[in-house]
Amino acid sequence: MLHISRARQxxxxxxxxxxxxxxxxxxxxxxxxxxxxxxxxxxxNAVTAPLVEITAGELAFTADRPVLLAVTGAEAAVxxxxxxxxxxxxxxxxxxxxxxxxxxRGGLRSYLALHGALDAPLWAGSCAPDSLxxxxxxxxxxxxxxxVSDFAGVEHPTFGMPLFQLDVAxxxxxxxxWTIDVTPGIHADEFRSPMADxxxxxxxxxxxxxxxxxxxxxxxxxxxxxTEVLSKGVPVGALEVPGPTDDLILLLRGRLVTAGYPVxxxxxxxxxxxxxxxxxxxxLRFRERAIEQATHAIRAQRAYLDxxxxxxxxxxxxxxxxCRAT
Amino acid sequence: MxxxxxxxxxxxxxxxxxxxAALMVTARGTDAEARWELVHGLAAQLHAHGAHGxxxxxxxxxxxxxxxxxxxxDHDAVARAVxxxxxxxxxxxxxxxxxxxxxxxxxxxxxxxxxxxADELEMTAEEIIAAHTATPAKVRVLGPSGGPLLDxxxxxxxxxxxxxxxxxxxxxxxxxxxxxxALYPREMPGGWRLIGRTPLRLVDLDADPPLAYAPGDxxxxxxxxxxxxxxxxxxPLRASSD
Numbered sequence: 315m316l317h318i319s320r321a322r323q324x325x326x327x328x329x330x331x332x333x334x335x336x337x338x339x340x341x342x343x344x345x346x347x348x349x350x351x352x353x354x355x356x357x358x359n360a361v362t363a364p365l366v367e368i369t370a371g372e373l374a375f376t377a378d379r380p381v382l383l384a385v386t387g388a389e390a391a392v393x394x395x396x397x398x399x400x401x402x403x404x405x406x407x408x409x410x411x412x413x414x415x416x417x418x419r420g421g422l423r424s425y426l427a428l429h430g431a432l433d434a435p436l437w438a439g440s441c442a443p444d445s446l447x448x449x450x451x452x453x454x455x456x457x458x459x460x461x462v463s464d465f466a467g468v469e470h471p472t473f474g475m476p477l478f479q480l481d482v483a484x485x486x487x488x489x490x491x492w493t494i495d496v497t498p499g500i501h502a503d504e505f506r507s508p509m510a511d512x513x514x515x516x517x518x519x520x521x522x523x524x525x526x527x528x529x530x531x532x533x534x535x536x537x538x539x540x541t542e543v544l545s546k547g548v549p550v551g552a553l554e555v556p557g558p559t560d561d562l563i564l565l566l567r568g569r570l571v572t573a574g575y576p577v578x579x580x581x582x583x584x585x586x587x588x589x590x591x592x593x594x595x596x597x598l599r600f601r602e603r604a605i606e607q608a609t610h611a612i613r614a615q616r617a618y619l620d621x622x623x624x625x626x627x628x629x630x631x632x633x634x635x636x637c638r639a640t
Numbered sequence: 641m642x643x644x645x646x647x648x649x650x651x652x653x654x655x656x657x658x659x660x661a662a663l664m665v666t667a668r669g670t671d672a673e674a675r676w677e678l679v680h681g682l683a684a685q686l687h688a689h690g691a692h693g694x695x696x697x698x699x700x701x702x703x704x705x706x707x708x709x710x711x712x713x714d715h716d717a718v719a720r721a722v723x724x725x726x727x728x729x730x731x732x733x734x735x736x737x738x739x740x741x742x743x744x745x746x747x748x749x750x751x752x753x754x755x756x757x758a759d760e761l762e763m764t765a766e767e768i769i770a771a772h773t774a775t776p777a778k779v780r781v782l783g784p785s786g787g788p789l790l791d792x793x794x795x796x797x798x799x800x801x802x803x804x805x806x807x808x809x810x811x812x813x814x815x816x817x818x819x820x821x822a823l824y825p826r827e828m829p830g831g832w833r834l835i836g837r838t839p840l841r842l843v844d845l846d847a848d849p850p851l852a853y854a855p856g857d858x859x860x861x862x863x864x865x866x867x868x869x870x871x872x873x874x875x876p877l878r879a880s881s882d
Contacts, residue, residue, distance in 0.1 A: 335696035335707070336683055337851055338782040437845060446785040446826050447845065500658055545781065545789065547698025547705025549662040570784035570828075571698050580659030583710055608660035609710050616711040 316375045316428075316459045319412065323371025326432065326451040326459075327425075328364050331440035335571045341550065342442040342568050345369075345525050345590025346423055348615065349387035352482060353427035355623050356384035356404045358630050358637035364434035364441045366426040366453065370593070372416035373426065373453065380467030381407045382429035382635065388421030388591060389487070402482040404429075404626075406468050420487035421591030429635070430463025445526070445568060464636050478629055483618060485588060491516055491597035495585045497605050499552060499577035504539040508578050509602045511535035512553075520561060521594040526569055528592060530562040535578060545572045551581035551589075553600075564589060582608035584615055652678060653726055657715045658705065665704040665722055675702040676780060680855045681729035682722065691721035699855065700781045737856040738879040739776065742823075743864040743872055744814050744836040746772075750866065751836035753802075757816065761796055768835065769863060771795060772814075776858045777821055784828060786843050786851045790821040790859060805831035812838045814861070823859075825851075836861075839872040852877050 329350060330343020344350035344367055351361040359365075366373065368390075385392050385401045392399045395411040401424075407413055418424055434441035435451055443450025453459070502508040517532035534555050548554075554563040554575040564581060565573070566589065581589055582603060592598065603611075623639040630637040651668065658664040665682065667675035683699035686706070693713030698705040708718050746769045747754040758765045777790035792799070798818045806829060809815070813824040815832035822832055825842035843850050853859070857879070864872070 332695040335698045335705075336687060336782065337849065338784050338786040339850075340784075341696060341707075438850075446828055447843070448826070449845065497657075497659055500656055500664055544701050544703075545783070546664075546700045546703045549659050549705065549707055551659055551661075572700055572781065572783050580662075582659070583661050605657050605660050605715070609714060612660060612710045 318375045320374035321453040324368045324373045324453040326434045326441045327367035346587045348587035353386040353425040357429040364432045368424045374414040382465045387424040388418040391417040429465045433460035491599045495582040495603045496579035499579045501576035506536045506538045519596045528564040548573045552577045553579045583612040661710045662707045679704040685725040741880045746836040753833035754835040776860045785826045792819045792821045801831040840877045
């Protein structure tokens with residue numbers, strides 16, 4: 315059982331709810347899918363297991379039993395019983411020690427995974443919040459949440475050291491503009507020089523942005539044709555140009571599944587994880603990629619996650635910790 | 641399905657990569673009804689039989705968005721699955737549609753745009769209501785949160801959208817725009833013109849499927865008085881005939 319002592323903008327989350335967009339119900343799920351996958355992998359869970367997504371907020375809790383946890387995503391001040399602990403590593407926590415995650419910076423969202431199964435209410439097989447359907451579990455102060463885990467704690471060879479050290483690839487939340495890879499959208503040919511215009515500009519994330527989409531202030535590429543677009547399905551990552559004087563809109567996982575604005579480009583699957591970390595005020599620059607390059611990038615990332623899961627399974631096997639990561 | 645109106649197989653559709661994780665299938669041909677039937681038939685076929693790595697299907701008027709996990713499949717493999725499904729769908733018969741009766745309170749706070757829409761069309765509000773209730777409307781597309789887009793009633797001109805969309809359109813709102821009609825199953829932003837509101841619940845998260853209606857079904861709008869609202873409020877929508 316976890317006892318929550320402080321919570322702000324913390325929700326139960328997972329990789330999303332695929333299969334229902336034919337009914338108009340968006341996939342949703344962790345805005346930074348890479349960080350969410352790594353967090354669960356590091357604690358030996360399946361990547362689809364429920365975890366906690368903290369969006370520019372904070373969380374503190376104690377457990378009445380030992381827990382094994384990992385915090386990924388945005389940089390944060392992570393402490394256990396007041397002592398700093400690393401992110402992007404599995405961390406063993408004794409019963410009744412207070413875990414605190416706060417002061418998120420660099421990115422927007424941190425992910426907390428706990429070895430075992432969090433008792434998350436599911437709808438259609440997923441606990442992912444859906445703001446339109448008004449479903450999801452927000453963690454509240456003084457709430458409790460069940461955690462089923464056979465993790466019994468480990469003897470620290472050296473007090474205060476992490477359980478084991480793995481060098482995990484983490485996103486660089488660079489100072490200055492972030493580079494976002496895109497492939498051409500299906501209406502790119504309605505623009506005079508779509509990719510050149512788009513890649514020449516700098517676009518700034520506006521405050522009216524969320525998991526549904528980012529509003530981007532910057533020069534909209536010039537349209538050469540202005541045919542009215544009939545409502546059509548739009549993929550996650552679609553970059554819409556509503557008009558010559560309007561903000562661009564980059565659709566994220568909670569998007570409305572159909573839209574009628576021209577789509578000039580689509581953020582690659584790997585770039586979408588980074589977009590899920592963009593705060594208001596963050597500058598973005600777009601870089602054109604061929605679809606083959608984008609596919610190669612996501613395949614390489616998945617292969618890396620698979621190899622990480624293998625390493626975790628090996629280490630956990632030696633330590634006698636159960637593992638569902640592979 | 642009007643098989644005769646369709647070219648079979650590859651000629652019937654155009655397949656376009658749409659980012660690294662989706663394929664857009666666009667139906668070809670001059671008959672809008674046949675294009676709509678093809679993309680919805682394709683979605684039903686791909687949903688029923690599955691295709692490796694396909695994560696979502698979004699059929700609309702003449703397009704089908706096929707989203708997939710690029711970690712496990714690619715555009716070529718998904719395109720092959722789509723083409724195989726096109727061959728099956730193009731030879732299948734028409735899908736049967738059910739009818740739903742939807743009680744609606746028109747005008748006033750329930751449909752705050754009704755009078756202005758009537759003024760724009762140089763009609764009376766009563767004439768708009770009469771047209772809306774006299775014409776059963778076919779569900780064409782399931783939009784955000786399962787909100788159906790339907791054929792609009794016969795009116796002299798298309799209806800303009802609001803230039804400033806509302807931040808929160810109330811749940812159950814019945815709306816018109818262009819030559820179409822729409823229902824809002826949940827409170828959400830929207831720029832369509834609101835002519836009325838239904839007390840029935842359109843999406844039931846405890847039911848499987850959560851939507852009672854599907855593309856191809858027909859909705860008959862039935863006018864009710866505001867004092868009937870409380871009696872019907874929150875009841876789930878059910879088909880009145882199969």
